[in-house]
Amino acid sequence: MQGLNFLAVLVFSSGVLAAEHTAPCLDAVCWVVEPTVCVVDKQQAQCEMALSLHWQSQQPRSLCAFLDDTQLQCWQQQQQGSWQQTLQLKQNSVLQLREAQQPVLEQSLTILSRQPDRRRRLVAPWSVF
Numbered sequence: 001m002q003g004l005n006f007l008a009v010l011v012f013s014s015g016v017l018a019a020e021h022t023a024p025c026l027d028a029v030c031w032v033v034e035p036t037v038c039v040v041d042k043q044q045a046q047c048e049m050a051l052s053l054h055w056q057s058q059q060p061r062s063l064c065a066f067l068d069d070t071q072l073q074c075w076q077q078q079q080q081g082s083w084q085q086t087l088q089l090k091q092n093s094v095l096q097l098r099e100a101q102q103p104v105l106e107q108s109l110t111i112l113s114r115q116p117d118r119r120r121r122l123v124a125p126w127s128v129f
Contacts, residue, residue: 029063031055033095033107040113047089047111055097055105056080063104066096 032054038047053065057079064074065083075081089111097105 025056025058028059029055029057029061029097029104031097031105031107036107037110037112038089040111042115043113045113048086049089049109050084050086051095051109052082052084053095053097054080054082061099064098066098067109068093 034052035049038049040047055063057063060077060079062074062076063078063081065072067087072085073081073083089109092111093109095107095109096103
């Protein structure tokens with residue numbers, strides 16, 4: 001019986017995830033950006049990520065994708081657009097979709113490190129052993 005419950009949850013979860021990517025766009029403009037987090041081994045290390053974005057709109061729009069203040073790609077009078085590229089990030093950044101230089105959508109791209117900011121002491125300073 002538990003196996004059937006697990007299977008039902010798995011099937012339902014898969015359906016929900018699939019519906020999120022195929023659901024119609026209810027906003028003026030929708031987009032999917034993947035990935036949004038990059039993990040590096042050491043603090044201050046440069047991150048390489050294969051970034052992709054896909055946007056769609058109910059009406060034709062002229063939109064441009066920007067990483068911080070650098071223009072990546074523009075689309076003229078389109079209802080959808082895609083872009084993919086491997087990026088080298090040195091710090092957290094912001095990806096924006098702009099129309100006439102005004103932000104329409106925004107997504108933070110975050111760099112996380114496996115190495116903590118400071119190493120924690122393994123023993124207390126008052127410990128004899």
